[in-house]
Amino acid sequence: MKHLSMRATFFLLALTMFTTPAYSAEQSRPVPSPPAAQSPVVHPDRKITFTLRAPEARNVAVAGGDGLGIGPFSMTKDPDGLWSVTTPPAVPGFHYYWFVLDGVQVNDPASETFFGYGKPTGGVEVPDPGGDFYAIKDVPHGEVREKTYFSKTTGAWRRALVYTPPDYDRNIKTRYPVLFLQHGAGENETGWTRQGRAQFILDNLIAAGKAKPMIVVMDRGYATPDTPDFRQQNMQVAFSAFEKVIVDDLIPTIDVSYRTIADREHRALAGLSMGGMQTFFIASHHLDKFGYLASLSGPMVRNASLEKLSEITIQGPFDTKVAYGGMFADPAAFNQRVRLLWIGAGGAEPEMFLTSIGGAVSALKAAGVQLVYYESDGTAHEWQTWRRGLNDLAPRLFR
The missing domain is CATH 2.60.40.10 (Immunoglobulins)
Known part of the structure; x- marks a missing residue:
């Protein structure tokens, strides 16, 4: 958004x-x-x-x-x-x-x-005086690679950017967990590395022993011929198309092309804003594939409806029984299955985001869903919020 x-x-x-x-x-x-x-x-x-x-x-x-x-x-x-x-x-x-x-x-x-x-x-x-965590430091650095692959879903070639951790090419027998990390509306697969500096955040965390070495995959979050401005799309159609790309095309491509640990216990799905909405939409149908879920400033759909953004009501209570296909309807079962549910936002986000995200967090906690909530002090719907969010999220993955 x-x-x-x-x-x-x-x-x-x-x-x-x-x-x-x-x-x-x-x-x-x-x-x-x-x-x-x-x-x-x-x-x-x-x-x-x-x-x-x-x-x-x-x-x-x-x-x-x-x-x-x-x-x-x-x-x-x-x-x-x-x-x-x-x-x-x-x-x-x-x-x-x-x-x-x-x-x-x-x-x-x-x-x-x-x-x-x-x-x-x-x-x-x-x-930012507190921005040392995304600075380029004299530590071992990973690489950001391009992976071109053919999508049967779209009938076209696509490009994913893939971060491989330091020593990936040296430790040739080591296999790694994977974080699929999505951008927001109006951006593309380059956002997290160019604007977000994700590769340096991971380099620094891994060097400090705070995060496990992991592969990070960033793809373009659109799979329909419509404009990237998803206010003009039916979100159900747009997200469903991208879901097929992730599940049917991207995950198999990454597992074949890189030394991944190819199971749900070592696979995370996360995204910012629109990417956060996509994360929960996709995960609600595929908890068999993802053990870790995170949304950075993603508006929370409070009920079973997912159409145009303008038609999503965010003022009412978040219904844990029906939201996201009932993914949270049985909190005990969800807690047992999902190793981490992480939700974050900026403390100065516009009201529509804070109302939506805060209401969902409160409802989920009240229902007994285990989650981590992170708030970036003084930042709005912007990259500094998401840099800080990734810095908090990454150390919690694959533990």
Whole structure:
């Protein structure tokens, strides 16, 4: 849900602009994307200066994801045709952004792009003092590989990204558990490694002995010809198609291609936002295949209905007897079968997410379903929430 245009509307932290102080070159730094770029510049107080050379433009603004604040932010032009603006302090972490040039959304030619909002989109990284867990460190590193495979479900070639842990190629007789990790709406299989830095989170946890070495598989979460904007889809149809890809195509491909431990006790399914919804939808039909389940900011469907997002009622009570095909109807049986149920969210998520997720967590606990609830302090429906969530989740897997 994070990656749709409604995301900025839900953002609740309205930051107020005020006079921008002068910054020294030592204090501020261009975002290294690409290395030679001089914009955007992140300042020590987390304000960001964006610039764009467009001499013929009449009006330019910068807009973006939740953590940048309530935009767009109007830019001013100097005599040489350079437009610029310094935004209010941004939330630490990764944020999408783009320019609105004479009413047209355009990417920053000085920035790399990341797949978000259903298209390549600019991105900026705001340092987090507590972000050491996803930093690149001098520890053994795994690899992110591409696996191209043919899907009988879709009749087309697909690509999955696969993280293999350090020493995978050295310990050739060792087999590993597998985490299938899904992105959110509007993103694709690159999200968790490019925006989420999942490979470095795993590297650091494994090096510290906090997480078991594991294979992580990330696939594109769409299997119908419709647009990735799933507000326009029947979610039952869309999720069912992707379910077949996961169960009939992807799992067999990964088990044949990599040294997996190919049983449910060593297989986890997780996802963020839309991916969290897909996790519970798929698991409700296939608990014989997954022993660990996790949803990061995934809205919880409270009853048996799963159609368009706009038709899902999230204000009423979560019905543990019928939700997700009755997966939680017998708490004792569920607890015995599922080794970990993990649900997470950001503490500053929009109300629709917190209401849905919080209500489900309370109902599940009251019914006797064993689960772990994690909340990221001060973050919204954004990558910093999900980086922190994965850092909490991964050490709990395959124990």
